[in-house]
Amino acid sequence: xxxxxxxxxxxxxxxxxxxxxxxxxxxxxxxxxxxxxxxxxxxxxxxxxxxxxxxxxxxxxxxxxxxxxxxxxxxxxxxxxxxxxxxxxxxxxxxxxxxxxxxxxxxxxxxxxxxxxxxxxxxxxxxxxxxxxxxxxxxxxxxxxxxxxxxxxxxxxxxxxxxxxxxxxxxxxxxxxxxxxxxxxxxxxxxxxxxxxxxxxxxxxxxxxxxxxxxxxxxxxxxxxxxxxxxxxxxxxxxxxxxxxxxxxxxxxxxxxxxxxxxxxxxxxxxxxxxxxxxxxxxxxxxxxxxxxxxxxxxxxxxxxxxxxxxxxxxxxxxxxxxxxxxxxxxxxxxxxxxxxxxxxxxxxxxxxxxxxxxxxxxxxxxxxxxxxxxxxxxxxxxxxxxxxxxxxxxxxxxxxxxxxxxxxxxxxxxxxxxxxxxxxxx
Amino acid sequence: xxxxxxxxxxxxxxxxxxxxxxxxxxxxxxxxxxxxxxxxxxxxxxxxxxxxxxxxxxxxxxxxxxxxxxxxxxxxxxxxxxxxxxxxxxxxxxxxxxxxxxxxxxxxxxxxxxxxxxxxxxxxxxxxxxxxxxxxxxxxxxxxxxxxxxxxxxxxxxxxxxxxxxxxxxxxxxxxxxxxxxxxxxxxxxxxxxxxxxxxxxxxxxxxxxxxxxxxxxxxxxxxxxxxxxxxxxxxxxxxxxxxxxxxxxxxxxxxxxxxxxxxxxxxxxxxxxxxxxxxxxxxxxxxxxxxxxxxxxx
Numbered sequence: 001x002x003x004x005x006x007x008x009x010x011x012x013x014x015x016x017x018x019x020x021x022x023x024x025x026x027x028x029x030x031x032x033x034x035x036x037x038x039x040x041x042x043x044x045x046x047x048x049x050x051x052x053x054x055x056x057x058x059x060x061x062x063x064x065x066x067x068x069x070x071x072x073x074x075x076x077x078x079x080x081x082x083x084x085x086x087x088x089x090x091x092x093x094x095x096x097x098x099x100x101x102x103x104x105x106x107x108x109x110x111x112x113x114x115x116x117x118x119x120x121x122x123x124x125x126x127x128x129x130x131x132x133x134x135x136x137x138x139x140x141x142x143x144x145x146x147x148x149x150x151x152x153x154x155x156x157x158x159x160x161x162x163x164x165x166x167x168x169x170x171x172x173x174x175x176x177x178x179x180x181x182x183x184x185x186x187x188x189x190x191x192x193x194x195x196x197x198x199x200x201x202x203x204x205x206x207x208x209x210x211x212x213x214x215x216x217x218x219x220x221x222x223x224x225x226x227x228x229x230x231x232x233x234x235x236x237x238x239x240x241x242x243x244x245x246x247x248x249x250x251x252x253x254x255x256x257x258x259x260x261x262x263x264x265x266x267x268x269x270x271x272x273x274x275x276x277x278x279x280x281x282x283x284x285x286x287x288x289x290x291x292x293x294x295x296x297x298x299x300x301x302x303x304x305x306x307x308x309x310x311x312x313x314x315x316x317x318x319x320x321x322x323x324x325x326x327x328x329x330x331x332x333x334x335x336x337x338x339x340x341x342x343x344x345x346x347x348x349x350x351x352x353x354x355x356x357x358x359x360x361x362x363x364x365x366x367x368x369x370x371x372x373x374x375x376x377x378x379x380x381x382x383x384x385x386x387x388x389x390x391x392x393x394x395x396x397x398x399x400x401x402x403x404x405x406x407x408x409x410x411x412x413x414x415x416x417x418x419x420x421x422x423x424x425x426x427x
Numbered sequence: 428x429x430x431x432x433x434x435x436x437x438x439x440x441x442x443x444x445x446x447x448x449x450x451x452x453x454x455x456x457x458x459x460x461x462x463x464x465x466x467x468x469x470x471x472x473x474x475x476x477x478x479x480x481x482x483x484x485x486x487x488x489x490x491x492x493x494x495x496x497x498x499x500x501x502x503x504x505x506x507x508x509x510x511x512x513x514x515x516x517x518x519x520x521x522x523x524x525x526x527x528x529x530x531x532x533x534x535x536x537x538x539x540x541x542x543x544x545x546x547x548x549x550x551x552x553x554x555x556x557x558x559x560x561x562x563x564x565x566x567x568x569x570x571x572x573x574x575x576x577x578x579x580x581x582x583x584x585x586x587x588x589x590x591x592x593x594x595x596x597x598x599x600x601x602x603x604x605x606x607x608x609x610x611x612x613x614x615x616x617x618x619x620x621x622x623x624x625x626x627x628x629x630x631x632x633x634x635x636x637x638x639x640x641x642x643x644x645x646x647x648x649x650x651x652x653x654x655x656x657x658x659x660x661x662x663x664x665x666x667x668x669x670x671x672x673x674x675x676x677x678x679x680x681x682x683x684x685x686x687x688x689x690x691x692x693x694x695x696x697x698x699x700x701x702x703x704x705x706x707x708x709x710x711x712x713x714x715x716x717x718x719x720x721x722x723x724x725x726x
Contacts, residue, residue, distance in 0.1 A: 076647050119645035123652075126640070215650040393641045 004301075007041045007292035011340070014289055019332050019378070026278045029285025029336075036292040050291030051284050054162040057248035059283070060275060062152065064255025065230065066112050067274035068262040072223040073216040078104070079120040080213045088205035090130055090198035094138055095187060097121060101139045102146030102183055106176075107234070110147035110154050110382040114140060118389045127208055128200045133397050134405075136386050138190055141374050141409045143382045145186065148370030149179035151247070152237070155381065156329075156338040156369040161247060163342045164362055168237035168247070174363045178420040182371070182413045189409060222262045229254050229261075279381075286339040294343045303347035314357040315426045317348065318364040322421060325368030326414045330375025330407075333384075338369050360425040367421070371413040377402040379410075428580065430544050431572040437462060438507035439564030445513045448525075452476055452494065455507040455527045463505055465529065466498050476527070483721075486517035491549040493542055495528040497535075504530040504537050510559055510567070523559075524549060535723055540579045543586050548576055584690050585683035587722045588704050588712035594619045597626060597671035601661070604634060604670055617703040617710050618674045625705045627676040637661045637673060680705040681714065687723055690714055 014032030018025045037044050069075070082100050086092035097117070105113040118136055125132035147154030151161040151171035161171060217223055233254035236243060240250070263270055293299050310316040321341075328337050345365060349358035373380025377387055377399045383406075387397045438458050442451065452473055460468040467475070476496050486492040492515075507527045514521040526545055530538045548554055554574055561567045579586075594617045595604055607616065608631060615630030638658025643649065680703040681690055693702060694716055704712035 070647055073647060076651070080651055115645075116647075119642040122640070122642035123646070126642075210653060211651045212653060213651050216648070218648075389642065389645065 003041050004293075004296035004298050006039050007036060007296045008298055010035050010039070010041070011289055011293055014285075015332065015336055018336055024278070025333070026282040026285065029282045029289065031285070033285035033288030036289055041292045042288075042295045046295060047288040047291050050294070051287045052159065052162050054246055054248040055159055055283060056280060058152070058158055058162070058251045059155075059280060061248060061251025061253070061255035062109060062112075063275045064259050064270065065233070065251065066108060067270050068222075068255075068258035069108075069226045069230070070116065071218065071262060072226050073218050074223055074226070075104070075116045076120065077213055077216045079117055080211050080216065083120075083124050083208060084211065084213075088128065088200065088208040090128065090200055091191070091195060093124065094135055094190060094194060097135060098138050098142040098187065098190060099183075101142040102149075105143040105146030105382075106149045106153045106179075107230075109152065110143035110380070111385055113146075114143050114382045114386045115389075118386050122390070122393055122395070124208065128204050130198050130200060132390065132395050133401060134194055134198075136390050136395075136397065137402055137405050138194075140380075140383050140386045140402075141186065141406060142183070143386075144370055144373045144380050145179055145183050145413070147382070148367060149176045152251075154370045154373075155335045156373075157366050158247075159335070159338050159342060160362055160366050163346070166362065167240045169240070171366075172238075174359075175366060178367065178417055181420070182416050185412060185416065186409055189412060193405070193408075225261045226258060229258050283335070283339075286336055290339045290343060293340065299340075299343045300347055303344050303351065306344070306348060307351055312352065314352065314360065315422070318360045318421050318425065319418060321345075321361055322364040322368040322417055323414065325365050326372035326375070326410065326417075329369040329372030330379045330410060333378065334369040334373045334380050338365070341365055341369075360421055363425075364417075364421055367417040368414070371410060371417060374406050374413065375403070375410040376406060379406070428578045429572060430541070430548075430576040430578050431568050433504060433506050433541065433578065434508075434564075434568050434571065435462075435505075436564035436568050438505070439509075439567050441510050441512075441562060441564075441567075443512045446511070446515070448515050448517070449473070449477070451509050451511070451515065451525055452527065455509060455525070459505055459507050459527070459529065463503075466500055472496070472529075484518075486520045486522055487546060487549065488520060489546065489549040490514070490520070490522055490555075491524045491526065491545060492517055492520075492522040493526050493528060493545060495530065495538065495542075497530050497532045497538075499532045501529065501531045504528065504541070506541065508567075510561070524555075536582050537578070539582050539586065539723065543582075544576060544578045582687055582723070583683060584681050584685045584687065584704055584714050585712065587687070587718050588683070588714040589718070590712050592617065592703075592710070592713035594623070594710055595629065595670055596620060597669065597674065599670045600666050601634060601637065601668045601670070601673070602665040604629060605665065608634070615701055617713065618670060619710050623709045625680060625703060625708060625710045627674045628678040628703060629670050629674040633673040633675065635661070637664070637668060678703070682706065683711055687719060691716075691719060694719075 010032050014028050017023055017028035033047065036042055037047050078100060082096045083093055086096045101113055101117055117139060121135045121139065122132050125135055144154065148157065151157050151168045157171065233250055236245060236250045237247065259267065259270065306317065310320060325337065325341065345358070345361055348361060349355065352358055373383065377383055383402070387402065390397050440454065440458070456469070456472050459465070460472070465472065476494050479496050480494055485494045509525045511523045511525065514523040528538060528541060557570055557574070558567060561570055593607060593611050593613060595607060597618055597620070608614065615628060617628055618626045620626060635658065638661030679693055679697050679699070681693065683704050683706050690702065694700065701713055701715040703710055704714055
């Protein structure tokens with residue numbers, strides 16, 4: 001009991017530090033993780049065993065893939081082509097960027113996509129002399145939506161995919177349809193909110209159309225190799241079940257082959273610059289802290305009280321999870337939230353008579369956390385990264401600026417998700 | 428080590444005649460060759476000395492000229508000198524003391540320290556008057572011994588640094604910085620307060636970075652951008668932005684007593700081509716990688 005309280009205290013303090021950002025979140029998570037061991041809540045062996053290496057190596061593999069693919073210039077090409085395709089008209093750019101961000105996020109991850117595309121949008125907005133904030137906000141929203149559509153798009157989904165038996169294909173079958181609907185309705189919202197007020201002179205537009213993308217691809221050979229490897233990776237992920245391969249193996253295989261093909265002379269530079277160790281160790285620390293809660297029985301306690309509350313009814317539990325995770329993910333970073341929710345859902349599932357009843361719970365968690373991340377400025381990593389870039393460039397996006405728009409899209413997303421969960425799994 | 432210990436009275440002459448530069452050099456070469464085994468001697472040696480002088484000037488404002496030559500396989504250092512009662516004109520500088528140094532190709536430290544000792548001496552008018560009053564080589568060696576003129580064993584950064592370098596205060600505008608940089612042709616300078624307390628450094632890349640938005644730095648490449656107004660923001664805000672906003676504050680600096688190897692080590696480690704020299708918090712000098720090359724390696 002005392003151990004449980006200690007575990008809970010470490011958990012609470014760490015999450016408080018993560019939310020307030022008084023210290024670096026990776027440092028907070030890692031300190032919390034080892035404090036749990038030092039105070040003998042769990043022994044080192046148990047804590048280390050709780051680290052989901054499938055998630056860790058999946059992330060590292062994807063970071064390797066992205067580091068090489070960035071080199072080819074393909075992301076820049078897509079962004080510039082998109083702006084030109086929109087003929088420099090602001091609303092068109094916004095809509096096309098929304099779609100491009102969503103698609104790339106679904107395949108490459110939301111944070112990376114934002115990191116690559118936001119600087120380009122700042123450039124384009126600067127050239128067109130229009131305020132960049134609406135573009136950044138809608139792109140962040142798109143990145144979290146696109147990320148929700150696949151197993152590899154958003155950190156919460158990666159963690160859920162790894163903790164459960166769901167394959168890449170299961171995620172597509174269960175999550176891509178609602179996300180497509182949500183994105184389509186979001187386009188309508190964009191039109192409603194932004195259709196007026198963005199005027200650009202012809203001269204400015206002409207300047208944008210002068211961008212020459214002919215030199216953007218540095219090496220056609222590397223580009224072809226990259227596209228081939230990504231294609232093979234997606235194929236392997238789709239055939240995960242018959243191939244009996246775990247996600248981390250597939251992403252590491254893709255990442256390592258690309259590094260071997262394209263960057264074998266720059267391995268040290270990639271390890272230092274392109275692998276985001278902060279994120280990696282943040283995850284490691286979180287897994288260890290949450291293990292403290294699991295090992296001391298706190299998660300059991302929580303799961304039991306949820307079961308009592310919903311009377312074991314899977315439909316209500318799903319909807320509660322959806323809304324709860326939507327609200328919580330908006331308030332705190334969704335990664336630590338999911339880290340704590342996963343063991344709870346595992347316990348909940350164990351207490352249900354029919355294991356297949358558990359499935360919708362997971363999809364509710366995935367939709368709730370990924371889409372809830374859009375709710376406020378601090379809801380997801382992509383939001384924080386994007387606003388950080390904007391602020392550094394003198395375009396202040398305040399909590400209010402973001403949340404005013406983000407909350408509308410989130411509410412729309414969660415309502416549609418509720419409908420989806422209800423109609424698809426419980427009718 | 429005493430400077431006198433490097434000297435042989437036979438290699439020192441007091442000259443009253445009106446002679447040309449070549450004549451003096453010839454005389455010094457003859458004296459040295461008379462009792463030293465050199466890899467080459469006579470006219471050949473004289474030519475080498477003159478050729479070396481073409482590459483780098485040897486005259487100093489204090490009235491001393493130090494022609495020198497480094498010979499492969501000599502493994503010694505020989506110093507010969509002439510005190511001229513009729514000064515020779517070295518492209519505008521009146522030279523009344525010529526010191527010829529012949530040394531080995533590999534030992535620059537001894538040579539540089541002898542040069543440092545000679546330069547210091549040449550600026551000391553009392554000592555110079557004392558030496559000029561000598562009537563022969565023995566007397567010169569004797570007087571140097573009496574004055575206890577030392578040649579340091581080691582070479583320090585303070586021996587090769589630029590003393591009182593150009594610096595700027597944090598309150599200066601970028602326009603002033605820009606002007607200083609172009610005026611002196613320098614790509615970076617130390618930042619100090621009004622009492623010369625060292626605060627940091629500012630370089631040309633810090634300045635140019637003002638003109639390029641942060642988001643451009645985050646792009647993978649810029650080769651699609653043909654017509655971005657170059658450095659627009661820099662021109663617009665030159666008069667408003669202060670050096671304090673772009674300078675770096677935690678720069679590495681050297682102590683004056685740092686060794687050459689330490690300076691080179693720090694330069695390579697931190698990829699810096701110049702370093703401030705700071706003593707008790709105050710800026711006293713600046714040493715550049717080029718100084719090391721010119722004054723130590725190819726000296």
